[in-house]
Amino acid sequence: MWVKKTQLEIEEEKKIKKSKRFKNALIDSSVIAFVFFASQIILLKIIGQGGKYSNNVEEPLAWTEITKQIPALLGFSFAVFAVIFLYEFFSGKRIWKKETSSTYICDRCKKTNYKSTMTKCECGGTILNANEFKWIPDSNS
Numbered sequence: 402m403w404v405k406k407t408q409l410e411i412e413e414e415k416k417i418k419k420s421k422r423f424k425n426a427l428i429d430s431s432v433i434a435f436v437f438f439a440s441q442i443i444l445l446k447i448i449g450q451g452g453k454y455s456n457n458v459e460e461p462l463a464w465t466e467i468t469k470q471i472p473a474l475l476g477f478s479f480a481v482f483a484v485i486f487l488y489e490f491f492s493g494k495r496i497w498k499k500e501t502s503s504t505y506i507c508d509r510c511k512k513t514n515y516k517s518t519m520t521k522c523e524c525g526g527t528i529l530n531a532n533e534f535k536w537i538p539d540s541n542s
């Protein structure tokens with residue numbers, strides 16, 4: 402059955418989340434910056450720089466040309482890294498992970514089929530996000 406977490410448990414979870422914040426922000430921003438960097442290289446190799454330098458004809462760049470672009474790309478990648486790292490570190494959020502569960506539960510009758518827009522259950526209970534509950538197996542059934 403669903404049991405509401407105590408304040409202590411919620412605090413404990415927050416502490417654990419906080420301790421992982423630096424590491425998570427570092428991992429997420431590194432991965433995204435790397436994907437950004439790699440995709441730019443691939444794009445340059447496949448379609449070049451577009452019309453800007455080549456009379457609207459998309460032509461792939463030679464590897465020697467791409468090598469010349471690497472310092473600029475590294476700069477952009479670092480900017481991407483910094484923005485995502487700072488965002489995640491200071492907000493405590495992860496950009497590809499939803500913070501709230503999509504499940505909502507009534508704190509009285511424990512029904513679970515609710516949408517986030519509902520706040521009151523028909524039984525008179527309050528509908529809360531599943532993050533505020535924990536699942537405990539029934540012992541007497």
Ligand SMILES: [Zn+2]
Nearest residue numbers: 507510522524
């Ligand atoms: Zn209810």
